[in-house]
Amino acid sequence: MSADPVLILQLRRMGDLILTFPLLLALGRRYPGHPLWVAADPRFFRELMPLAPEAVFFPPEHLPMLARRGYAAAINLDTRPEAAACMAALEAPLKFGPMAEEDGLRIHGFWQLYRAALTRNNRHNAFHWADLHRLDVLPPGPWWPGATPGASRARATAGGERIGLVLGASEAVKRPDARFWARLAARLVRAGLVPLLLGGAAERELGAEVARLARLPQANLCGRLSLREVAAVMRGLALCVTPDTGPMHLADWLGVPVLDLSMGPVHARETGPVSPGQWVLRAAMSCVGCWSCRQARCSCKAAFTPEGVGRAVLALLDQPRGIPGGGDVAWPGLRLLRTGRDALGLHTLVPVGNVPSVGRSLEDFWQAAFLCFAGEDLAPQL
Template sequence: MKPILIIQLQRMGDMILTYPLFLWLQKAYPNHPICFFGEEHICKQVKDFFPGAIFFSWTTLAKVLHTDFFFSLNLSHRKEAARLNYLVRAEQKYGYVENRDGHLYIKGKWQLYRASLVQNNTFNAFHWADLNALDVISLDTIKNHKWSFLTNSLSFPLKLGLFLGASEESKYPNSIFWEELITFFLNKNRKPFLLGGLKEKKLANSLIEKFGLPKSMDFTGKFNLVEFAKSISFFDLFITPDTGPMHIATFMGKQVLNISMGNVSPWDTGPYLPGNMVIRRYTDCFPCWECNFNYECKNNFSARFVCKLFENEGNFEDKEYRLYFVSRKNGLFYLKSKFMYKNDIVREFWFLVFGTLLGLWNEEYQINKILRRISIYDEDIINLLLAQARYCLNEIKVIFKNKEINTNFWKKFDIYFRPLSSYFILEWQNNNFSMSCLKRSIYFLERFIAWLKSV
């Protein structure tokens, strides 16, 4: 049988995040070998996590171009990945692909949806692990996959792995945070072990010296990826701001507490499996694609709240911090919190809307329920969405008549409507303003307006 090709030219964490897709492909296409194309240094490190998979890189490009694939799925946004997706021989192609004229297109409605999240992920609730798969894997396959479910509990584990850093300074706590957390654990007779790469070594040395810890508790800079994965089983709980190590720990079945800060969204890339948790300092601008407020979510991020979580076994929350529990909704990843706020309900609304509009499910009854809840919080949001949808419906006819559009058109709309306006502009361009695309957009908007009017 023809093999399947997954193109992933992004970072290490992005490659690791394809692990659920790999498992689902094995189940859905059991007779098709699964191949990955990635950067060579990443492929060498991750290949042991994907038993039976075939890995290609630029050094073996010729072999890829002479192979007939069942389908190719490009999960990268880099131009060379789109070019490669054009060049490979595949019966079906998904993701970014270049055409013979050098123009970029996106194949697959869920890959198109993910592209619409660029600078626009405030109300996204679809995890990237699910978005990786939804164009080629059925919802039933995802829903029925048997994972090891953990319990949402923080009942004082004995051995804790603390991963000190992340890819960017804005995405991990300062030294004061780690000092407060280590002090707390030591006072409770727990053992905090320090992990990280070479760039975390200096911080680890200072912490070891400050607390008089044995050097054997400092694992920074000592492990390659495979060794790190093997070491995970030693810990009872893994605490990390870095999503790469977090994904490894998650898929190894280890419970994770993700310290989330900076311009990352746990809805997009949080720990995938139920039973894991995310803690975030709440700000009005969360979540964001890029920071415009001097990383307010990182500033003054205190370990005291994390300590209170352990003292209350995860049953504590206040207005300044938000604790999310990884769960499932309609078979897909979903973050739940003990306290629901206005934007959480709006996010759930868009989750149900896009799942319905893109054919995953038919949840009109649930959509109507969510809209009624939104109207209780703020009826103006309903009126705003209705006005924006009607305005968009009027604009469509002019846009399709001229067959051109300003790429910032979607930003003309209020943030509450931008999930749909951002998706629309990409779909229109992607389909060259075809008549079938026009009819589909009008149908979407008419359904959308009908839901709003029913409240």
Template sequence: MSSQRPILILQMQRMGDLILSYPLVLWLSRRYPGRPIWMMAEELFYKQLMQVNPGGVTFFPWAERSLAHLRSHKYELVINLSHDPRAAALAGQVESEEVFGPVSGEDGLRYIRGDWALYRASLVRSNRHNRFHWADLNALDVVSLDDIATTNWSVPRTITKVASRKVGLFLGASQEAKRPSVGFWQKLGSELLKRDLRPVLLGGPAEVELAQQVARGIPARVINFAGQQTLAELAYIGQTLGMMVTPDTGPMHLAAWTGLRTLNLSMGNVNCWETGPYQAGHFVLRARMSCSGCWHCHRARTYCHDHFLPRQVAFIIDRINQKEQECFAKRRLPDLELMETGQSRQGLYSLKSIAPAADPSARELLGLFWQQYWGARFGLWPMDEASSAFSDIYQQYPRMRDAMRGGLVRLSRDLRRGLTPGGGRTISDDFWHASSPALQPARSYCQLYLENGDMAPSAWAGCLGLVEELLDLM
């Protein structure tokens, strides 16, 4: 057994979150060769995924015997990737050289340690312009950009022509708004059959009834594995498929991690920049709507579902299966945007539109600007990158600069109150929302920064420094 202090990762979230922490384990094993890596996770998930985890990690369940064991050790590093209060309490109880993520003390007060951990928490309700993937955010506080950028993930595998005609349809998702309807799956299965593609129905125990309904609506017998396979068996089944079509769900990440090409139907309140398939060479399809990627749908129903037409989606699947997806560069989809996963020029997760617009939208340019700004602020690259990204906004949408500067001036006024004697050092719960969406990343981060800093003068001054930095860029 190694005499080196272990690294402890607390990952008490769902299966997809567990799989998205695998890259972190890989990078840590390279940065700290020979050092034990321990992870506390949900036993239901990690036991079924033992055959596909990156190796070199020891798992512990949330159980009293595990807690006693973990509390008895000293650590080199503790990384809390959970928002579970129990994980924050444990992060505060153990002795470690460094701790990142949510931490609670004996007084029950909770703080977030780490620039990127705090940024990630600030995305709650305010993630419209976020362009950082969860897998990257898991690591950026503790792993260098170079370690991430120089990792070459295997491209999705190629199998025999006959086997490639089998297309897995994973039917379920954690929320109904994030998955297609029964009618969509039935029509998609029928359209795939017309193109000599063989749908294979996949799902967990929760999708058994759904799969039966879908199968009854497809005019041919189809293979139905829903509720009949463990996660390990699902990974094995994936080795026999040409691709998987899936909403944003844990099995999508399992498919991408194990090399099965995926097409993510990104619908409902989900942001594909945050939770799309992480490895390169996969595909994401989302509605061309201004509200795509929302945190929460405030409309009467999820209108983005209407953009996913079974016949059109089946045609897209067929073209991807034939490796002819570039045909959409010449034939732009009117209501849908098809993107391919890959790396940005700086080495982080990226989504490349197969048919980018001639003139990028304001939202697209704002997303790039905020990505470049936060990366520069937290030391990933020079601030010149953010300045250049804002210049692109000004050239395309000159009026936006004045609007953003005006919003920053108002934010500065709000923040100066906290440094004025008698001005009051409190903020309202909707402080983050008191601006246009273009500036909400700054206000949301400032709100969390102030709360995390106990509203101390230094926290108000830190937020003012951020605003002044942004004004200088503009």
């Protein structure tokens, strides 16, 4: 008889599904010989299956069928009622995430409960969502897995001139506008680089407008490629410049060098690039990392200029000579950070030049506090 599978429910967007891939790797280590089953949106998993860890994918309409059997473990990363109902009906010795019980909705697992509590309350959260997905399954330690498997391979084969510009995001406030992208693309052309405009069908009009303003019709690939073809293009990029969006996570998973333009109500320590060695550019403001902007004008987005981002791109391509060590001196109003892993294997986001930050100190404090709350055995390692 074959071993019971391990079930993961992740019915959200493309980026959320890709951030589940490190969890699949962790589950494969904890449950060797047990097949991994994933319920997800077929619009995304059909194209991502060749790039994902080995797993069997099911569309959401299969949830009633999935609820009628037993599993070695089950993890619900979704908030939909049908996912919670599936968790309540299935049998498994370990269940994590939201579950519809007789007395109401309950969330099982310390770190799944912590993640749910971040809604509009994430000001000083220091845990990346990709880490939170797996902390209930695999406690952190010096041996904890860090980089994604394809990172070194993709960086070794990346081209030297093509720069990907991912135009879209889930909300307009989280991405630059067409004029910004056009000026940045023109700046890159003047530097001898080849910009490529990337996006799906939703960015078709935006891509056409950027290409028209920049006079680069041949650069526009928005809406013309399948997700698998976008991944193939990304593998040949010297750098992918992108807001916090699904294609950013795809580039990061593939190991493509990423510059994340972290603008608007996003928190780079939560949902930015997760692989070590990636780059994040965000406003040098105390309010970065909010859940939703309460100001009449989103000041953190206004801090970004095509000229500043263009200088950052050229500096990263010329690293380490091109990167100043003094923080945001070269990019007024912006701060450059780099992703990494700490002694416990957890995601870190460190300012270039180690610029002092009260906000970062508070994030690190609360990270240590919650690690101690989760397990006293971690205290000596902090």
